[in-house]
Amino acid sequence: MSNKSVTRRGVLKSGAVTSAGLALPTIFTASSAAAYTNEPTGGTVTLGFNVPQTGPYAEEGNDELLAQQLAVEHLNGEGDGGCLNTFTSKALKGNGILGKKVEFVTGDTQTKSDAARASAKSMIEKDGAIMINGGSSSGVAVAVQGLCQEAGVIFMAGLTHANDTTGKDKKANGFRHFFNAYMSGAALAPVLAKEMGTDRRAYHLTADYNWGWTQEESIVASTEAMGWETVNTVKTPLASTDFSSYIAPILNSGADVLVLNHYGGNMVNSLTNAIQFGLLDKVVNGKDFKIVVPLYSELMAAGAGENIKGVLGSMNWNWQLQDEGTKAFVKSFGEKYGKPPSNSAQTCYAQVLLYADACERAGTFNPCGVVEALEGFEFDGLGNGPTLYRADDHQCFKDVLVVRGNMNPTNAYDTLEIVEITPRAQVEYAPDHPMFAGGELGKCNPGA
């Protein structure tokens, strides 16, 4: 017989602790018997594809989803295998991941941080997703990356270009294959110097949010380093639809280059407005006026139509590359969907394969094992040539493309032409570079 007596205080304490435990979201307590969050126990493993299915980037999200579905097919041994045939790591055998058939669920980010977190949370809690992939916004990427870190699942980012994703907001459970704003600046600057000279005066129009600021900072730094002068940097509200009030003053500012730090609908409209005002027909300071769009996508180029002709920018990847990985992916995607993939589709496809491969090499779905397998991983055969997943910040380093709006497109898809493939060494930077300062990678969280 126990000599412990049941006291009122003891009951209250025990009750409070039990209640607090029950009240915790299940994602923080899930799989108490398991080693990590959503450990697959049956014959399948579930991936969560969180892409914008509604909102301004729905087309981009649709393309990502098509690529993710293709990746799942290839992982399960269906179709022609795509990049499984060219990937230098030979761990993937086309029999799922670690012998488990790959299934997927989808969420709609709506390109809103709160909606994206809610959909990711739902996929993790209700559907048992063990990895989240996709997205077309840095705000969303940072928000979902934070959630995945807390929940103990891996986040394989989609299209996110802000320095912060692998800078001050980096997380141990998050990985970015896409390039970033610093890399855009580093790749673009030499081409701009070659094509436009080193004596230029630039005027920046910048979307007034996290991504816009980091891109402006990166492009200003890289162009000023080669001798350009920055005349003005003007922030434009993200909700702007007409940029005529911002474009008109440029004509009399003394600037001879306009840099549009805009993306999506903002970029399509600001570029259209700039062309309407005849900026490209002007001669300022004795030089032809030029426009630069540091971050391009094929879908934006299609939206901008004729206006994009001759305008320089940068990209993570383009379907016109001639390496074996690109050719295999474009063939698979093109034959299945009847169009070439966009660079957001390619980054999602690559990320899904990279995650699966890391699980195979680690021999586990445990996020800490996956993190270890991905950190410092060198690979080739997925497009962009030899690539490194740097351990310090979980940023991929590979070649970056400088592209130009095609002056004479022969079909609906070759709206952009590759001007230069900037070698990886030229876009590398130290992990403690000031533009990426602050924040800690922290430790991987398996969630259990």
Added chain:
Amino acid sequence: MDAILLQILNGLDKGSAYALIALGLTLIFGTLGVVNFAHGALFMIGAFCAVTLQKIFNLSYEVIDETQTDFLGNPLKVKTPYVESWFGPELGATIIDWSVPLAILFAIPIMLMVGYVMERGLIKHFYKRPHADQILVTFGLAIVLQEIIKYFFGANPIQTPPPAALSGSVDLGVALGFDPNAIIYPIWRLVYFLFAVVIIGGVFSFLQFTTFGMVVRAGMADRETVGLLGINIDRRFTIMFGIAAAVAGLAGVMYGPLNPPNYHMGMDFLVLSFVVVVVGGMGSLPGAVLAGFLLGILESFASTTWATTTIPGINQIIIYLVAIIVLLTRPRGLMGRKGVMEE
């Protein structure tokens, strides 16, 4: 001085869109007493009438060209629009080039029909319901309409360029005695402003100088008395709804070359247009037009570097700031009538 003129011009073309949408909103509110949150969607449908006509003109047949290849390395399918094969390459290309102005003729019957179906099919059932119900149902309708457009046309913006003869810009500065390049302005933006003036003038003339318009104005003033005189005022108000829809639609057709249409464009204008109506005075047609141009100009000035550096964020709040000031000093708006929404 040239910078000021440039921003006034900018404000006038922004104000043109606000004024046209607000005019339609006020027509509907003044006649039927309905707060129509689907009006922005009508603007968007108008823009997509131009997109549709452009797509119709570009319907093509394919001929396989063995000398060229597509992205997969297969022989390239070269597309030739039917209009070019029917009317010859030159006339065909001209028809395609002028698809936006031609879309005005295409949009008028479509928008009248959309307005008629909308009013008879849904909105008439909400005449006697509270304004909150009207707002909810019309807002829901707007979402349905934009999702339908997204289903058929996708979420990406679609370019609807102006005719080559009206694209590009003109140097207004030289004509006004300034230095060359001082006031460069896109031709289509001037066309849009002139178009708005013509449409606004047309609507006012229609209401002022026709018997139909006179009856409608009488109905707006005293619906019951006009009804007692044996006039079917409901039928006329339904037609006015169709006309208001057509005004919004035409504003959308001509707006396409300024900024490429996308399924969400109506929502971007909706809230601002309501603020314009409130500032102008609920139910006042001249008030809606005046407030539209006024707020367009103020918004334009608030976006200048000088304004944004003096008061950061002023470009995002200026319209609401003006609305607050106007409502505090003139609670019925600039030209509001006594008794409207005051029961």
